[in-house]
Amino acid sequence: MTKMQDAQNRLRETVKDLFAQQKVDLVVGFEAGSLPLRTRVCFLTSADEADRLVWNAFCTNNPAVYIPRLFQRPASPREEYKPPKLGIVAKACDARAVHKLLEEHQAPRENVTIIGMPCRGMACRDKVVIQAGDEVVEAVESTEGAVEIKTRGGASHRFELQDLLQQACLDCPQAAPEHVDVQIEGASRRDTTRRYEGLKNFEAMSADQRWEYFRHELSKCIRCYACRQVCPTCYCKTCFADMAKPRWTGAGDGLSDVMFYHIGRLMHQAGRCVECDACTRACPVGIDLKTFTRKLGKDVERLFDYVPGLRPDEAPLLCAFEDDDTEEFVTDG
Amino acid sequence: MVFLCNWCATLAAELAGSNRLAYPAGVRVVKVPCAGRINPLHLLRALQNGADGILVFGCHPGDCHYAKGNLLARRRLSVLKGLLEAVGMEPARLQFSWVTASEGSRFATLLDRAVQDVRTLGPNRKFVKNPAAAG
Amino acid sequence: MEKGIIGKSELAKLVEAMAADATCLGPVKDGQDTVLAELGPDTELSFDYANFRLPVKRLFFPQSEVTCVLRDGQLVALPPPDEKTVLFGVRPCDAQALPYLTKIFSDEKYEDPYYLKRRENAVIVSLACHTPCSTCFCTSLGGSPAGRAGCDILAFDLGHELLLEAETEKGKALLAAHEALFAAPTDAQVTAAAEQGAAAEASMAKIETDGITEKADQAFDAPLWEEIAARCVACGVCTYLCPTCHCFGFADEQVGNRTQRVKCQDACMFPLFTLEASGHNPRTTQGQRLRQRIMHKFSYTVKNVGEIFCVGCGRCVLYCPVNIDLREIIEEVRK
Numbered sequence: 001m002t003k004m005q006d007a008q009n010r011l012r013e014t015v016k017d018l019f020a021q022q023k024v025d026l027v028v029g030f031e032a033g034s035l036p037l038r039t040r041v042c043f044l045t046s047a048d049e050a051d052r053l054v055w056n057a058f059c060t061n062n063p064a065v066y067i068p069r070l071f072q073r074p075a076s077p078r079e080e081y082k083p084p085k086l087g088i089v090a091k092a093c094d095a096r097a098v099h100k101l102l103e104e105h106q107a108p109r110e111n112v113t114i115i116g117m118p119c120r121g122m123a124c125r126d127k128v129v130i131q132a133g134d135e136v137v138e139a140v141e142s143t144e145g146a147v148e149i150k151t152r153g154g155a156s157h158r159f160e161l162q163d164l165l166q167q168a169c170l171d172c173p174q175a176a177p178e179h180v181d182v183q184i185e186g187a188s189r190r191d192t193t194r195r196y197e198g199l200k201n202f203e204a205m206s207a208d209q210r211w212e213y214f215r216h217e218l219s220k221c222i223r224c225y226a227c228r229q230v231c232p233t234c235y236c237k238t239c240f241a242d243m244a245k246p247r248w249t250g251a252g253d254g255l256s257d258v259m260f261y262h263i264g265r266l267m268h269q270a271g272r273c274v275e276c277d278a279c280t281r282a283c284p285v286g287i288d289l290k291t292f293t294r295k296l297g298k299d300v301e302r303l304f305d306y307v308p309g310l311r312p313d314e315a316p317l318l319c320a321f322e323d324d325d326t327e328e329f330v331t332d333g
Numbered sequence: 334m335v336f337l338c339n340w341c342a343t344l345a346a347e348l349a350g351s352n353r354l355a356y357p358a359g360v361r362v363v364k365v366p367c368a369g370r371i372n373p374l375h376l377l378r379a380l381q382n383g384a385d386g387i388l389v390f391g392c393h394p395g396d397c398h399y400a401k402g403n404l405l406a407r408r409r410l411s412v413l414k415g416l417l418e419a420v421g422m423e424p425a426r427l428q429f430s431w432v433t434a435s436e437g438s439r440f441a442t443l444l445d446r447a448v449q450d451v452r453t454l455g456p457n458r459k460f461v462k463n464p465a466a467a468g
Numbered sequence: 469m470e471k472g473i474i475g476k477s478e479l480a481k482l483v484e485a486m487a488a489d490a491t492c493l494g495p496v497k498d499g500q501d502t503v504l505a506e507l508g509p510d511t512e513l514s515f516d517y518a519n520f521r522l523p524v525k526r527l528f529f530p531q532s533e534v535t536c537v538l539r540d541g542q543l544v545a546l547p548p549p550d551e552k553t554v555l556f557g558v559r560p561c562d563a564q565a566l567p568y569l570t571k572i573f574s575d576e577k578y579e580d581p582y583y584l585k586r587r588e589n590a591v592i593v594s595l596a597c598h599t600p601c602s603t604c605f606c607t608s609l610g611g612s613p614a615g616r617a618g619c620d621i622l623a624f625d626l627g628h629e630l631l632l633e634a635e636t637e638k639g640k641a642l643l644a645a646h647e648a649l650f651a652a653p654t655d656a657q658v659t660a661a662a663e664q665g666a667a668a669e670a671s672m673a674k675i676e677t678d679g680i681t682e683k684a685d686q687a688f689d690a691p692l693w694e695e696i697a698a699r700c701v702a703c704g705v706c707t708y709l710c711p712t713c714h715c716f717g718f719a720d721e722q723v724g725n726r727t728q729r730v731k732c733q734d735a736c737m738f739p740l741f742t743l744e745a746s747g748h749n750p751r752t753t754q755g756q757r758l759r760q761r762i763m764h765k766f767s768y769t770v771k772n773v774g775e776i777f778c779v780g781c782g783r784c785v786l787y788c789p790v791n792i793d794l795r796e797i798i799e800e801v802r803k
Contacts, residue, residue: 033791040791211421229703252532256462282789321404329411464723465534
């Protein structure tokens, strides 16, 4: 039995218990996907479904995105509000997102049971495909720390998970999920020393080079809004980008409109983005969104010592102020 | 585009005016009740519509007519400026200053200098949205 | 001229010759991806790709375009661009979709000049697939990795050279115009191409699609829609990447002191798609929206224009952020 399968079994037993004790009536977790290197989010309503749950290096989605929808109030005030008792399987980034959502009153705290997972980081699909050099047709996380794949051309490869980690995992500020209600036992990633290393290239560029990089990446955008829709902290019923009164920005894929949308979304994510990189994974045209969200997060941390979701009792970033907040952006004279 | 909060900034501007200090040409003024009223989207819209530079004048932190409007603005606008500069916008195009009502000549100096900085940079081509050719 | 062989090393000459009176686009590497990009005199063509991320429909039905401007108080329609293009490297699935779209954008009553003019001005040179992906399922929907529908010329990659086979008069004319650059194919080459196509077809797993329209109609009230859509995040990836999806909307915008009307692609998966001016939205759940998308493609278009609006390109399967798999939906619906 591998350690990963240990954690998976412990998770399944825990979920069965939670259902039995009626602490939850809905559990959101991961189950096998239909493609290699993928899992998918599942919604379980009873203990006998618990064996569908999986836990491996391909559990990349952020399940917190479903919280606003699951706790949505009915349209008619006459209809009874029946919020679920939700159990949510969470990596460290997912747990940070859940806390952000709880802070923003998207669900009653007593209705949410955060099930923290021993997360050693997730495999980046792009890294696997690049290293395999071919389409991957089968992928298994076998003994701890290794991913074994088969390619379309018939080749087999074994990669260390450490070499496949997503940028979000390399940058994670937590060694393990924190502030959870139930912690599934197991080894988590301990290394939080590589935070922001991935930004070095971008920060080293000149302003003109950074502009060109930003322009080149955003010129691919097709306004599908996958980035916004998978983001756990983007849940406005009508996004500013969709408004007609006022029409903040055009709906098309002209570069100026695309930039307005993305910069606007980044501003709305300031102090709220948990850097799970769901946006980057979701983008069908491969825009390097994580560079910009990480840069935003780094500035917020540097200026205000604030990391979203890390310390749930802290006041939200832009709803608060300190007397000694930065003045470095002010023109004196 | 120059955003003036209705209190310190507007008074400072009027004081400058009453001392016969002139606005440079090409300056459009928008009065807001408070710097804290400014939505970052407003500033992005200004850039999209072709503003070559944006200046925001508010009261000194601690002097806000609404107690904390400028204190909230301070965080918001510092993040916006950092983000725009990170993607390559020239720092001089977006500037913020705090003024008191009595700082008429300081206001004029800051404004003149900022306009000069922007003129040196030339027109904003990066963010501007151009209409379709009229066919 | 109906068939011609050209060495890959000679393609630059062909592109140069074609570029004299048309904009040429072809597969070009961009980092890890291959995109359909404009070909310059030195652009290197890539043959090492499965398919472009974005569907070729975008060349005829762009994500957004300005269709009207306000001039002197009158709404004036802008003419569609009138520029000749040659598209090289289009996969047969994307090509198969084009006649479907033409049925939508042109019928007895209405014609969309923006789509039609662009389509008219384009020559489509398809490139047959020698190694279909595991997510491709064109053969399950009347297509083939060596399919000829919708293109003007079908090309086969034979290693060092390409075999081009004209499928339409436009295709024949293009080959004839540059006859000097082509050699007559040998029987061996023609056979090799046919064998490559057959092998590619045989390598693909098939999913059953018989009776899908009737089954979809019967499944209208089934619980499967809400179950699958529970994880749908309501983005537009499947719609915008689909070679046959064609819904669009209009937005009026003010740019400076000009007013323009923009035609934009739209997606029925967006919650706001059916939001009415009154505030009422007839489709409030993601299950209803998912059902709409599937019914439109597998039932309504069959009744309206006689085609299933799916060519099995697999993009929706590959790029859905939450792994909603159309192949699974088809299987579920048929049950």
